Amino acid sequence: MVNWEKIRKEFPILRRQVNKKPLVYLDSAATSQKPRVVIDAIADFYCNHNANVHRAKHTLSEEASNLFDEGHELAADLVNAYSMQEIVLTRNATEAINLVSFGLKKKGFFKKGDEILVSGMEHHANLVPWIVLAEELDLKLKVIPLSSSMELDLDAAEKMISKKTRLVAVSHASNVLGTINDVRQLSRLAHDYGGLCLVDACQSVPHFPVDVRKIGCDFLTWSSHKMCGPTGVGLLWGRQDVLSSLPPFLTGGEMISEVFWDRATYNSLPWRFEAGTMDIAGMVGFGAAVEFLQGIGFDEISKRDSNLGRAAHKALSQLPGVKVLGPKPEKKVSIFSFTVDGVHPHDVATVLDSDGIAIRSGNHCAQPLLRDLGFDAVCRASFYFYNSFDEVDKLVEGIEKTQRIFKVGKK
Amino acid sequence: MVNWEKIRKEFPILRRQVNKKPLVYLDSAATSQKPRVVIDAIADFYCNHNANVHRAKHTLSEEASNLFDEGHELAADLVNAYSMQEIVLTRNATEAINLVSFGLKKKGFFKKGDEILVSGMEHHANLVPWIVLAEELDLKLKVIPLSSSMELDLDAAEKMISKKTRLVAVSHASNVLGTINDVRQLSRLAHDYGGLCLVDACQSVPHFPVDVRKIGCDFLTWSSHKMCGPTGVGLLWGRQDVLSSLPPFLTGGEMISEVFWDRATYNSLPWRFEAGTMDIAGMVGFGAAVEFLQGIGFDEISKRDSNLGRAAHKALSQLPGVKVLGPKPEKKVSIFSFTVDGVHPHDVATVLDSDGIAIRSGNHCAQPLLRDLGFDAVCRASFYFYNSFDEVDKLVEGIEKTQRIFKVGKK
Amino acid sequence: MTDSNELFSEVILELYKNPQNRGKLNVPSLEVSGGNPICGDKATIFLKLEGNTVVDASFENVGCAISTAAASLLTEMVKGKTIIEVLEITPHQMFDELGGIIQTRIKCATLALVLLKEGLRQYQKNPAKTAISGIRV
């Protein structure tokens, strides 16, 4: 049995007071908090091993290089990649998706009239790069619709896909609805028609075991900062044959093999995609985060997520004047977007904040989805394993307080 | 009078032993060490203020946003920018240069046959992006030659420049030779012919006061990790009118204004160029580094640099069998590339490392320069204000020991 | 149970429920729209001018209680004022009239004011341009 109380204590910030109340952090879908071991790993790196990597023969550089490479190994292990050559360190998931879009473009992968299929619940990160590409190359962007239960309509997807569909780009779990998508099926569909599949795993990797071999996709991307690791680190996994077929993206030092005044040749995977000095300390912190989470166990984390999710779903659904968006708790991660009748989401967030409860309000970088659902903004409470059931209650009390202030809700 | 002994003590890693000897870190041109205040600022961010920025109404996010914006302000102040709207946070200087190259390309700034002028001492970061662009757009890349004193031949530059020269891209100080280039004059030349000037300030900003208004360039870029700040943070300064004329580079969340399924509009400067979650903690650490350095004073840092440089130059020049590359100490920052007759640079580095002395050996991401000078690899000892005169002596002793082991050197 | 509420004054709550001057003006002299792309609040301010004097004002918006109340208040405040006088309205005046604004929500409370001032500045430079849009706050 995991002692969640004890694990919670490993997050220094969770001892903080906000507006004289204990912090209730329900914004982990935006960015997660960091355990002591991750913060210490970064400090330890700077206090004991800091050097630039891969090029020097001195001890510090050797140590830094080993730690840096180990971060790649841990990322590979985390998603069950075939090797660390398939893992590219980027700044964030957004950059990883851009790397793929620039690479496919430069490679000449698309021709005029080809189609890209995204889902109706994409984050801007997995949408805007494709909008730009579609405009540049005269491609067609198609959007898989949602069913009434706020899941992807896979039958519709199947009908939309064809030989023209060169890429299916979908999120594994929605950062607004929490919905977990059947990316295995979507990868299969993409491949059936000779296309590629990119999975935006920003909201899945932190919450449950993710296995690129089982999914069968070609690219998978996520961000360290949403899984207890530092900011500044994104990860791109690419199937080796696909990744190695992409031309370089950013160019400069480290990613080259030989440089002349008028030409250059490039390094092997994954270094070919890592131009200049990377976030070495960030990668070390990320590695510590992976080890921390693996220490708890992703199966346990996933169970905890379900339990918190069910509790939150039940509590929020029962509140009069509150609408929860998204499917049944079994079909989602513990991310809850909701509205409170008669109160703007920002105002809900402000009242909650006054009691130390941090939720997010706005469009959650998913304007098209929100527009489709008929909203400009919604509230979002997102849980992580360090949250407690007690905090579900506090959220409910906060919403009720908001309703009292705005004189709405219970008749 | 600055107490350099005391300042040195603020760098935890400098208390470390390497191979049972006190660390003598002479690889600051690759990456600098970090003072306690920077390491603490990052830890403090994660322990007390960590949240995603700019989108939420809760207290943590407000605090994080303020710290993040302050990092931009400090960067602006550091190089005397007109406003923080001119400061874009990137991953490193390499990415900043790529941002400019992708932006100018997309903007249609170049036409076939146009020319880009770089210097004969460029780092791969300020060369490979232009090689790639020249190949893609059929441009001509021209290289300003070096004089025999290992400075840029400005007369030659003047002859090479013409109306075809759309961009002059030069390093402010060379990471191999230490040479400080007259970027003010080069900016003026570029402008005289209607072109733009980009300055790679990676090796200048850490060492002496840099003022974009005095230089008069259009872009200036540098990396946090070489100036006591964390890895993962690069900075691009762009003159507001030029920067605002560039189309977006990476796309996704944060950099947008409105997104529809088939189109998007973009945010204002500088956010338009900052896609997805940035290295927020890194920016906080960078801010602490700027304050730390400004606390010492860049004039003092520059004086210290000159003094260490003169001492090192004198000591190295007197060693038989040792050749130092680069101009007179007055014309350079304290970066010393050298060779030891009869010993490969990697082997020099290994002997020095066995005594705790960290120098770099190799091509220093400047293969074309090294090839021109007739080398595959050279040794490089680079100093920063936390180094001591004592460490100059240790370097000399280490080289002499190397010569004894390899039975080369004296007479 | 009563809740200590220093967050939303009675003025704000009241104006949010019953905003004044909401809706378009017929043939406005000036129409200024924009928003805060980060938080999603958007507004359009309509002014009717006679010479340099505001004779009528209204707004349309999508936004929270604070930005709605502020737009309501501002459109009320400016009636009868000259352009110069409108440009002299300070954020703090707004905050006072609104009964206080907490730190995290300053931007909501000033959205309408920033739009209006920016619109009037542009109008002063070029009175021919009576519809100004896309201002980012």
Add this chain to the structure above:
Amino acid sequence: MTDSNELFSEVILELYKNPQNRGKLNVPSLEVSGGNPICGDKATIFLKLEGNTVVDASFENVGCAISTAAASLLTEMVKGKTIIEVLEITPHQMFDELGGIIQTRIKCATLALVLLKEGLRQYQKNPAKTAISGIRV
């Protein structure tokens, strides 16, 4: 003054100064080249085979004492060996013969061996290809 020197054995220092088998072979059966782009060391190994047996070997290189000594040693070691036997040479055998290699320089000591093995593996698959280049170590 003598320096405790566990860094470069006498074997390495001697072979660096006086490398064996340096230079091209006339009409080699196999020529394998490549290098470590990060540290800049490069080498070409030349083999003369009779059937499956190495009858002569040489090398050219740009590199440090360790990689030079290792290439010299390796080209000497392989003479008279069969391809299978060459493929069985381990890095540790090399390190032992070189009199010990410090941790930070393992890659230098194995450069020639890695090139040679990779070349022979490719040669086994396709004996027609007798010049193999661009191997990255």
